[in-house]
Amino acid sequence: MVSPSEEASCPICALHCDRDELKAHEVWRSDLWLLRHHPSPAPLPGWCLLDSLRHIGGPISFLPEEAQDWGVVVQRASQLVLAVTGCERVYVIAFGEGARHLHLHLIPRSADDPRTSAWKIADLYRDVEAGKATSASSVCVKDWLLRARALAPSLLS
Numbered sequence: 001m002v003s004p005s006e007e008a009s010c011p012i013c014a015l016h017c018d019r020d021e022l023k024a025h026e027v028w029r030s031d032l033w034l035l036r037h038h039p040s041p042a043p044l045p046g047w048c049l050l051d052s053l054r055h056i057g058g059p060i061s062f063l064p065e066e067a068q069d070w071g072v073v074v075q076r077a078s079q080l081v082l083a084v085t086g087c088e089r090v091y092v093i094a095f096g097e098g099a100r101h102l103h104l105h106l107i108p109r110s111a112d113d114p115r116t117s118a119w120k121i122a123d124l125y126r127d128v129e130a131g132k133a134t135s136a137s138s139v140c141v142k143d144w145l146l147r148a149r150a151l152a153p154s155l156l157s
């Protein structure tokens with residue numbers, strides 16, 4: 001069970017109420033899910049998060065309708081990241097540790113960028129977070145978002 005105090009202090013729930021952040025990074029939403037680009041600093045253009053709108057720690061807490069919809073939405077959101085980014089693969093990772101609210105990382109894997117290979121992606125993430133590696137430029141992220149928002153209705157709705 002989720003206590004009201006846990007939900008009140010959740011950074012993902014807070015982000016879902018932050019109009020400026022959503023205006024800047026939201027790609028698509030349904031009654032159950034919110035797809036958004038990684039906030040700044042983003043490790044890569046196209047690095048997205050697929051959030052449950054409900055405050056839940058992960059798939060173990062899905063309602064039946066969330067469990068039924070999850071596979072389709074993860075597939076289509078991954079297809080969107082691949083199509084817009086032009087990468088070869090899309091990694092999906094969810095720890096739910098930094099914030100105990102389901103936020104699935106959708107990570108573009110490009111063969112020509114060795115920093116994106118398997119667990120090296122975790123090193124890139126930490127280096128960008130610590131300011132030791134360059135983050136994705138805001139111009140690239142804005143361009144990515146324009147193209148993703150244009151494609152999302154046909155792919156995800």
Ligand SMILES: [Zn+2]
Pocket residue numbers: 007010011012013014054055056100101
């Ligand atoms: Zn939450």
